[in-house]
Amino acid sequence: MTDVEVSHIPKTSTAPRCVTRSGPVVLPRLVRQRAMAVGIGDLAERVAAGERLDAGDARRLFEVDDVAVLGALANQVREARFGDLTFFNRNLHVNATNVCEASCIFCSFARLKTGDQGAYTMALDEALGRIRAQRDRLVTEVHIVNGLNPDLPWAWYLDLIAAIRAERPDLHIKAFTAVEIHYFAEKFGKSYVEVLTELRAAGVGSLPGGGAEIFHPRARRKLCHDKVDADGWLEVHRVAHRLGMRTNCTMLFGSIETMDERVDHLLRLRTLQDETGGFQTFIPLKFHNENNRLRRLPEPTGNDCLRTLAVSRLVLDNIDHIKAYWIMLGIKLAQASLWFGVDDLDGTVKEEKIYHMAGASTPQELTRADLVGLIRAAGRIPVERDTLYHVVAEA
Template sequence: MLPPSVYERLGLARVREKVLAGERLNLEEGLRLLDCPDLLAVGALAHHVRTRLHGPTTYYVVNQHINYSNVCVNGCRFCAFARERGRPGAFELSVEEILQKVRERLHDPITEIHIVGGCHPDLRLETFERLLREIRRIRPGVRLKAFTAVEIDHFARLEGISTRAVLQRLQAAGLDMLPGGGAEVFSPRIRRLLCPDKLSGDGWLRVVREAHELGIKTNATMLFGHKETLEERLEHLDALRRLQDETDGFVCFIPLPFQPHNTKVEDARGTTGVEELRTIAVSRLMLDNIPHIKAYWVMLTVKLAQVALHFGADDLDGTVVEEKIGHMAGAESEQALTRTELERLIREAGFEPVERDCFFEKVQKVQGEMLKAKGQR
């Protein structure tokens, strides 16, 4: 922590006191932190909270990302991933093609398979139920983290049923957790500008609340650095914080810097490294009830993700493999990292690596469950 005089000079003395006392910051205090010109002062506060919660531990996961299709009806202006059906670059994987990707990595000690895609106009819910059951058969014990709240809402519209019913059917088929995508920024103004045909911010929160009520944990994201104001960022964080007060269902928050390449967002400024680190730090300080903050190396780059571990983040995500969404928007990071590389990156940053599953349970416990599950087949 920097000397108290630094925070007095910056007008943040009371903020420092509240952070040290573990008291909740209000939106006005969050805005002052986002406006603060002294990045290190903000980072030091976030690092204090991160250390209080997690000590020297930094988490990672051995996982596999699978994007089943980029055909999407939403037409979000910030998305470089989506394509209209039949257009150049559009793709759609069959269930068997997805299962083959799973089989190709049976030699890897994967604990999480992460599945998301576009809102395809024709793929029905029963296809995804079959997919989850088949993956569960091939890799019993693996955690299945799949389908954003936006996809859940899309499935419900196609089937003419409630989102709660969709969640219940997927849960019965083997779904463990929802990823946090599709949240973007909840501001109605921003969604009118960038994704008017997508599930609203309130709709996203409703679907996630239903998941939490069913015992399905989720992550949460925020896509920042496009057209939103600092106030809209803070309102987004506050909405997540208030829902977490109700449900305690969020596991991890992932701030995602906007990648402007190949998108339709005019005059998009994108983000700088300073802005990314400050936003990660303020997220850690504001989200006092969400246990983990992820430095998603795919979007940040590996080098900045290492630095982010000193600005409030305690997780680097994982091995990933074949991520398409960020890279199609211009992400310049690697496509995959090995367990050895992740552990080296964490140690070089001054932390102790701990392998986890999607619930942040230590992997030794998960591997034991996997062996038990295989023995029961």
Template structure:
């Protein structure tokens, strides 16, 4: 093949296979902000490689070859939740007397956190259910106790839904709850509970939860107090492509206003052990690898004002997450000791990854591993990592592993029964 022919073939391969993406390619190359129509074109397109190339370009402009990760530990103090029968996509929650329900005492939480003494933990990620009897004082004492025992570990705690719940039962404002959390040692908020902001989708999957506007309002209040946060979108259930784009644009608008979001995390729905999965007739993995990668790339392209995009490997597998590092993602989450919420929904991924496994996944993608804390301050850059420096397996209060007790399916449990959702599902494919 002549040089001119070879160059022409390369240009053809690098150009968009889907003509609808050609103007978007030009916009991204010029660094222009994408529109709602652009977002819809990206989600509806099957030209995954072009979408991934654009996401990678947008990420490299902002983050170069750096990929962040955290030595973090997940703590779920309780799975008892007043929304148990209405958040039909959730497999984690239990009613107080339901089999598998638990609530940790503070001493049990502190014992679980003690794994941080023997491991390079930099962040506690604390979320749980909306327990009807756990008051704000329980959480504040927990945060203070953790900071006293682990002064160098940052605390990222309580979703917007949990914050609003505590404000309601304590007859306080959201701002007052956030101020108390900050004074007790909370560094940032996680991004969970957003699901998808579409009122129609929320009416099906979580009709008693905070509305999208209420979720945004909690994060707006946090940002106003100097508490940064993450943001998320749950995809792969009953949402439409329009729902996805509108959700991302709402996040972008708040970021324009406050600048308080640190990272965006697309979260893949898991259908096992919940009512929604039963109504949809789904088991196993609800999303495809292509959709997982597309959500990473489109998130990076539409949310150009949010510094980081994280792939949550417990939901999509470490290997999809590794590929995602070339689709616009610059954060591989972390060691995640021990994750329960998505494993209750049937996630077959490990409960944790060792330190060197994270580093090798990043290096295998041709990227530079950078350990961070909860605020994306650099702890260490691994330019010359020597394999084999494995992090010891943490020992929690129940022994070397935590048992996952999958709850029963919907039949006979008094949960909210859903109609056949074929028309809604069509929009999510």
């Protein structure tokens, strides 16, 4: 697929941020009636009144049979904030190494040691080549996430970021999950502040939201016992926010977690957001079951995906954006989710590896025209944004 090119790079840093409208949440009569019929009339009224939902409320939402009414409620909240606007960006992914000391049982991407079959670590030039290949394309972001590679020195990471910065000063570098930041801190004997400050000085602009998985200790012990725990993950983001960096947050759903553990996860994120306000976007990540140790588990149904997105919108009242990551969700479900509380579809995502190795059957990339077309076909208005939600263009 080829991208549609335009003739200049907009100065996105001075463009206006995507405005949240903060209008009233209007409950159409049919939504109100349907919510009452399925036993959540009280919750619908509280959502309309702008009241916060608690853990028990969230649990009730996850148990409602009628996913359409959840979607309708979440949609009212989404439209009160953004109307029909739906955000996307032009980005590329660089996964520079899949060698990883950790042993997360849902992971299909990692290889334990250098030299293992399928293991790779890019030389700096190779990683940089991915950026150079996009020289003539108006991508605005590079998203970098890696395994926890014991063979790489600290300078490798700083050099990688500095080289990208030198090659493409206009590109926003969103790099390294909280899991990686914690690993760097332990391995190189630095504090989170030191790691983040050095990375920022090299050119990192924000952190992606990966590695959160499920915070609850029961599920986390089973899913990923040997990487940073929930408190550590949250602390990395707290420190990043205090340093003025924006970050995203995620939840891996649909594997072994209980509904209570999903609720616990959402509320921990909401609590940190109350404290710092630094999260931009919440991205529920659908579990995929190929080429990992959970291959006997079924993947979450479309119904469960839409429910989780809708409940996230209703519970996370202090996080602006709810993103449907089309790579994992599938393009059609991502389109449908734009009526279930979602306002963001991620980006063009050149060359995604992590979820394709787990069986994602979506394309490796979409063009800007593809994204604009599928948002329009869903009845919404596409808006190209940069990483920090400055408007690049209303398409």
